[in-house]
Amino acid sequence: MVLKICVIGAGIIGLSSAIQIQERVGQGDITVVADKFSPETTGDGSGGFWKPHMLGETPISDLRRWSETTWKHLIAIAMSPVAAQAEAYMVSGYSLSSRSQYQEEWWKDLVLGYRHITPRELQMFPDAKSGVFFTSVQINVVAYMDFLLRRFQKNGGKIQRKAITSIDELAPDYDVVVNCCGVRARHLLDDFEVTPVRGHLTRVQAPWVKHFVLRLDPGEEAFVLPGVMTTVLGGADEVGNWSIEVKDEDKGAVWRRCCQLVPSLQNAQVDHHWVGLRPSRSRVRLETKHVTVHGRKVPVIHNYGHGGSGVTLHWGCAAEVAELILQEIQDRRRMAKL
Numbered sequence: 001m002v003l004k005i006c007v008i009g010a011g012i013i014g015l016s017s018a019i020q021i022q023e024r025v026g027q028g029d030i031t032v033v034a035d036k037f038s039p040e041t042t043g044d045g046s047g048g049f050w051k052p053h054m055l056g057e058t059p060i061s062d063l064r065r066w067s068e069t070t071w072k073h074l075i076a077i078a079m080s081p082v083a084a085q086a087e088a089y090m091v092s093g094y095s096l097s098s099r100s101q102y103q104e105e106w107w108k109d110l111v112l113g114y115r116h117i118t119p120r121e122l123q124m125f126p127d128a129k130s131g132v133f134f135t136s137v138q139i140n141v142v143a144y145m146d147f148l149l150r151r152f153q154k155n156g157g158k159i160q161r162k163a164i165t166s167i168d169e170l171a172p173d174y175d176v177v178v179n180c181c182g183v184r185a186r187h188l189l190d191d192f193e194v195t196p197v198r199g200h201l202t203r204v205q206a207p208w209v210k211h212f213v214l215r216l217d218p219g220e221e222a223f224v225l226p227g228v229m230t231t232v233l234g235g236a237d238e239v240g241n242w243s244i245e246v247k248d249e250d251k252g253a254v255w256r257r258c259c260q261l262v263p264s265l266q267n268a269q270v271d272h273h274w275v276g277l278r279p280s281r282s283r284v285r286l287e288t289k290h291v292t293v294h295g296r297k298v299p300v301i302h303n304y305g306h307g308g309s310g311v312t313l314h315w316g317c318a319a320e321v322a323e324l325i326l327q328e329i330q331d332r333r334r335m336a337k338l
């Protein structure tokens, strides 16, 4: 039996889920349905940096599993010949705090070479009182999304550009629906635990910046992430605002904080500004629920609410979507035998 599977959403979460289903389940006629494709999705504009961030009360045991799987996947790409195509690379740098006691991270053993910084390093950052240095992995998400889309289509996957008003409209045509609709789950499902956290990024030409620098202080958060073609500056977050218009006050705040962290940025040329909405939720939703439409029971696997960490978690969450489908197939076989 070949299952007809629909994945709602062509962001990093939807595309990776579709590929993991193709490659782990090994059967299925899969269509990705979305009204926005790369380069218009949230991940395309994001920093593309592996670091768990803004994940509500999602249990650490789940986060560790998903982020570790994603880490291994991205590092394997970064260390392979396809790194140039997916634009995945290792990057080292500083994470700083104005507190004298740096708050340890639960993921410190997942990254490479995590260590507290020395007094000499601290002298370079006059506003910081503590900090750590580590190596992580980063992707240029636009290139990575193209890499994923090609892999999905090479595996026989189909795409359809369409806006969905209700999951019920897909249920009659598919055996399984996988819902990866990001922040819009609030409207599609009336899931009021989903809230946008609006973020502003400024991309600049600063090829001399080779280390990332993050400042974690609430209200004064800032980050500088060197990329392949541009360096990403960020740090203005706003909870509950759905606007994706660029605001002058955010431009100013991001510029001021990032130039304070890395003063050489004052001579950088601005490439462009971007605003995106992090799909923040009380906890990441990754589970199967069944809907009954016209007397037909259809499993819906939800995979959304990855906050500021969709890149960091995507491959691990997608692997679990595939496991949930395998479980569904087993349940059907068991029922058929009864």
Ligand SMILES: Cc1cc2nc3c(=O)[nH]c(=O)nc-3n(C[C@H](O)[C@H](O)[C@H](O)COP(=O)(O)OP(=O)(O)OC[C@H]3O[C@@H](n4cnc5c(N)ncnc54)[C@H](O)[C@@H]3O)c2cc1C
Binding pocket: 008, 009, 010, 011, 012, 013, 014, 033, 034, 035, 036, 037, 041, 042, 043, 044, 045, 046, 047, 048, 049, 050, 051, 162, 163, 164, 165, 180, 181, 182, 183, 184, 185, 188, 197, 198, 199, 200, 201, 234, 275, 276, 277, 278, 279, 304, 305, 306, 307, 308, 309, 310, 311, 312, 313
């Ligand atoms: C400023 C900023 C910086 C970030 N930096 C990082 C970072 O460095 N590292 C990191 O790990 N994460 C980062 N993130 C978070 C990350 O970008 C998101 O968690 C991730 O992109 C969410 O992916 P998604 O696929 O769930 O959602 P989206 O990319 O928003 O995709 C949703 C998809 O669903 C489709 N869809 C939704 N509703 C419907 C509907 N009704 N009908 C049809 N289609 C629909 C859309 O068309 C789209 O294809 C950042 C986010 C922001 C805003």
